[in-house]
Amino acid sequence: MLTKDQRRTILGSNRHLNRMPTGVIDAIAEQAEVLDFAKGAVIFNRKDSSVKCYILVSGHVSHPEVQAAEEQFSIARETTTQGQLFGWAAAVDGLPERIISARCDVPTRVLAFDGKWFQDLCRSHGEPGLRALQDLVRSYAGHERKIGGRHGWLSLRNVQKVYDPLGKATVAVDGCSIEIRPGEFCAIVGPSGCGKSTLLNAVAGFDTITDGEILLDGECINSTKIMPKPGPDRIVVFQHGALFPWATVLENMIRGPIVQGKMTKAQATKRARELLAQVGLSTIEDRYPAGMSSGMCRRVEIVRALMNDPRVILLDEPFRGLDALTKTVVHNALLDMYEMNRKTVLFITHDLEEAIYLADRVLVMTTRPGSIKQTIFVDLPRPRPTELLGKEEFLQLKDEAIAAVHEEAVKAFEAGEREMA
Amino acid sequence: MTAGSEKASLLWVRWSSRLRSPVFWQGLLGIATFFAVWQIARWIGWMTIIPSPVELAAGIPEEIERAGYWQNWVDSGRRVFTGFGIAALLAIVIGVAMGMSNRLRALIFPLFEIMRPIPPLAWLPLAILFWPSSELTMIFLTFIGAFFPILLNILVGIEKIDPRYKQAALSLGSSRGAMFRRVMMPGALPSLFTGLTIAIGITWEVVIAAEMASGTNGLGYMTWDSYMTHSMVGIVLGMLSIGLAGMASSWVMRLVGEKAMPWRRR
Numbered sequence: 001m002l003t004k005d006q007r008r009t010i011l012g013s014n015r016h017l018n019r020m021p022t023g024v025i026d027a028i029a030e031q032a033e034v035l036d037f038a039k040g041a042v043i044f045n046r047k048d049s050s051v052k053c054y055i056l057v058s059g060h061v062s063h064p065e066v067q068a069a070e071e072q073f074s075i076a077r078e079t080t081t082q083g084q085l086f087g088w089a090a091a092v093d094g095l096p097e098r099i100i101s102a103r104c105d106v107p108t109r110v111l112a113f114d115g116k117w118f119q120d121l122c123r124s125h126g127e128p129g130l131r132a133l134q135d136l137v138r139s140y141a142g143h144e145r146k147i148g149g150r151h152g153w154l155s156l157r158n159v160q161k162v163y164d165p166l167g168k169a170t171v172a173v174d175g176c177s178i179e180i181r182p183g184e185f186c187a188i189v190g191p192s193g194c195g196k197s198t199l200l201n202a203v204a205g206f207d208t209i210t211d212g213e214i215l216l217d218g219e220c221i222n223s224t225k226i227m228p229k230p231g232p233d234r235i236v237v238f239q240h241g242a243l244f245p246w247a248t249v250l251e252n253m254i255r256g257p258i259v260q261g262k263m264t265k266a267q268a269t270k271r272a273r274e275l276l277a278q279v280g281l282s283t284i285e286d287r288y289p290a291g292m293s294s295g296m297c298r299r300v301e302i303v304r305a306l307m308n309d310p311r312v313i314l315l316d317e318p319f320r321g322l323d324a325l326t327k328t329v330v331h332n333a334l335l336d337m338y339e340m341n342r343k344t345v346l347f348i349t350h351d352l353e354e355a356i357y358l359a360d361r362v363l364v365m366t367t368r369p370g371s372i373k374q375t376i377f378v379d380l381p382r383p384r385p386t387e388l389l390g391k392e393e394f395l396q397l398k399d400e401a402i403a404a405v406h407e408e409a410v411k412a413f414e415a416g417e418r419e420m421a
Numbered sequence: 422m423t424a425g426s427e428k429a430s431l432l433w434v435r436w437s438s439r440l441r442s443p444v445f446w447q448g449l450l451g452i453a454t455f456f457a458v459w460q461i462a463r464w465i466g467w468m469t470i471i472p473s474p475v476e477l478a479a480g481i482p483e484e485i486e487r488a489g490y491w492q493n494w495v496d497s498g499r500r501v502f503t504g505f506g507i508a509a510l511l512a513i514v515i516g517v518a519m520g521m522s523n524r525l526r527a528l529i530f531p532l533f534e535i536m537r538p539i540p541p542l543a544w545l546p547l548a549i550l551f552w553p554s555s556e557l558t559m560i561f562l563t564f565i566g567a568f569f570p571i572l573l574n575i576l577v578g579i580e581k582i583d584p585r586y587k588q589a590a591l592s593l594g595s596s597r598g599a600m601f602r603r604v605m606m607p608g609a610l611p612s613l614f615t616g617l618t619i620a621i622g623i624t625w626e627v628v629i630a631a632e633m634a635s636g637t638n639g640l641g642y643m644t645w646d647s648y649m650t651h652s653m654v655g656i657v658l659g660m661l662s663i664g665l666a667g668m669a670s671s672w673v674m675r676l677v678g679e680k681a682m683p684w685r686r687r
Contacts, residue, residue, distance in 0.1 A: 204588070204592060205591075205592075206588055206591075230588065230591040230592040231592065231594060232592065232593055232594040234592065235592055235593070236588065236589065236592050238585050238588075238589065240585065242583075242585040242586055242588070242589035244586060244589070244590075244603070244604070244607070245684055246607035246608070246610070246682065246684045247603075247607075247684070248684075255593060255603065256593035256594060259593060259594055259595050259596065259599045259603075260593070260594040288683070288684040289684075290684060290685070308593065308594075
């Protein structure tokens with residue numbers, strides 16, 4: 001067996017963990033269990049559900065899925081150094097399954113600890129713990145992109161936006177850091193005027209930021225140094241819809257790929273018809289937006305976004321102004337499309353219930369200045385049927401979320417009142 | 422069903438529904454009442470200067486058969502559409518340029534703001550002195566009448582395009598050219614057609630006045646000439662002709678607009 005000091009030394013030799021507060025390492029040393037694996041044993045497989053993280057004590061673990069090592073993202077083909085962390089997926093918010101497997105080439109000893117517990121541990125250590133966890137997640141997201149070949153890792157780092165039109169600086173967003181993994185459905189909820197749309201505009205490239213940077217798949221798309229440029233890798237579905245009223249549904253669909261030169265007109269038309277057929281909208285391809293219901297327009301607009309094969313879909317309160325019945329229909333259409341094609345989604349809304357129903361993770365944003373105050377993990381399985389809205393587990397999650405958000409909302413409201421007075 | 426027969430049947434449906442709608446018959450009733458009141462007024466001895474509808478109905482065929490009546494339509498129409506066409510062309514070119522470039526707009530707009538309130542007919546003395554023929558003078562006046570409403574409506578149209586559409590186009594990867602062709606142009610079309618419809622009405626007003634003042638033919642001249650020769654039927658026929666011409670022009674404009682903007686068709 002290993003003594004506590006030995007464990008602490010091993011953990012301390014990990015370059016991620018040694019940056020964390022000492023309390024974290026102590027707690028892991030206390031809690032982690034020592035596991036021994038024989039030669040040839042499988043510690044975990046690809047697509048296993050991710051529960052535990054591992055620190056190598058001795059031995060040799062290989063990851064056959066890794067093609068090439070990427071030092072900057074802590075990606076290795078094998079884990080051979082004492083103190084090295086593997087099985088990251090468990091340490092990452094809401095990632096349900098492993099992306100790579102781990103096999104023992106020789107008899108191997110590891111320290112294992114629960115991933116969820118580890119996340120909570122980090123968060124309980126305030127700002128330093130949170131930052132360390134974020135670093136870890138950041139490394140991981142890059143890792144996931146490289147290994148899984150998946151696009152759409154969105155990384156907002158310390159983003160700030162100050163509007164200063166008349167010398168009266170208004171801080172819309174400050175110190176906002178968000179990591180969104182490829183394929184994750186992430187919602188940002190907040191009262192109107194809290195800066196959620198500012199954030200979305202910054203990601204979309206419609207607006208500049210005054211500090212920090214935004215990266216998409218490790219590439220800088222917005223910072224103080226560059227002029228942001230909107231592009232087809234980040235398609236926005238707007239609050240009131242932006243289907244071109246002068247073009248038919250089909251023309252709206254095919255325009256993007258054609259102007260980008262990605263497809264010929266015939267190819268685009270074929271693809272558009274396929275997509276429309278998949279969502280049951282084949283009959284409306286020759287209609288103009290003015291002749292359709294707003295629910296239908298929103299559905300077409302979401303399909304139009306998919307048509308461009310973006311890395312991230314940005315939804316700016318797309319369901320605002322729809323009646324409740326239409327809303328559920330469009331929600332389900334959106335969920336279906338998400339199942340069909342797991343793109344990264346950044347979803348902005350002021351409706352908490354909608355956010356919980358749709359997203360994997362709900363970030364609560366508060367106003368003055370806008371920043372992320374709370375994260376709610378939505379641990380509901382997909383696909384999510386409409387009946388879920390009435391189920392106990394959903395209601396419970398919603399109640400918890402409302403309680404959590406309410407406190408912040410009251411605080412923000414009072415702060416606002418004070419400012420007014 | 423072929424496209425042609427489908428169109429024909431659509432037209433039939435449209436007309437039959439129009440004939441069945443009370444709005445159509447109410448309009449007809451209004452016109453009939455107007456003439457009836459006019460006729461009755463004559464019967465009880467009012468407005469004796471003006472010929473009654475019955476006298477008009479009797480006198481008009483003769484007036485129409487007189488040589489040159491249809492030529493007047495052609496002459497006025499030619500002036501209206503030449504002036505209007507040049508105005509539309511220039512206004513669209515300048516308006517689009519101003520709409521796309523803020524610098525150009527800042528340069529030209531104040532000048533136009535000064536020139537715009539000058540009524541077209543106030544240009545008449547200057548135009549007579551400047552242009553070598555009365556034909557050119559009249560075309561110039563119709564041009565002035567049409568130019569500003571078209572230009573202003575284009576500017577408003579471009580300005581009023583919802584920024585969402587521009588953002589959406591940008592995020593779909595549109596180039597500057599595609600943005601212009603696919604967003605700015607269709608987005609400004611409704612406003613452009615409002616401008617064109619207003620302008621065509623103004624050109625008829627202007628051309629009639631110009632013909633009365635300095636013309637030797639055309640519907641306006643015909644009306645004035647009838648006054649000079651004390652032909653009451655001629656005066657009223659002239660007025661009616663001008664009314665019909667204006668109405669037909671607006672109707673053509675609307676038809677072209679519907680063709681150009683299929684998404685606004687009901």
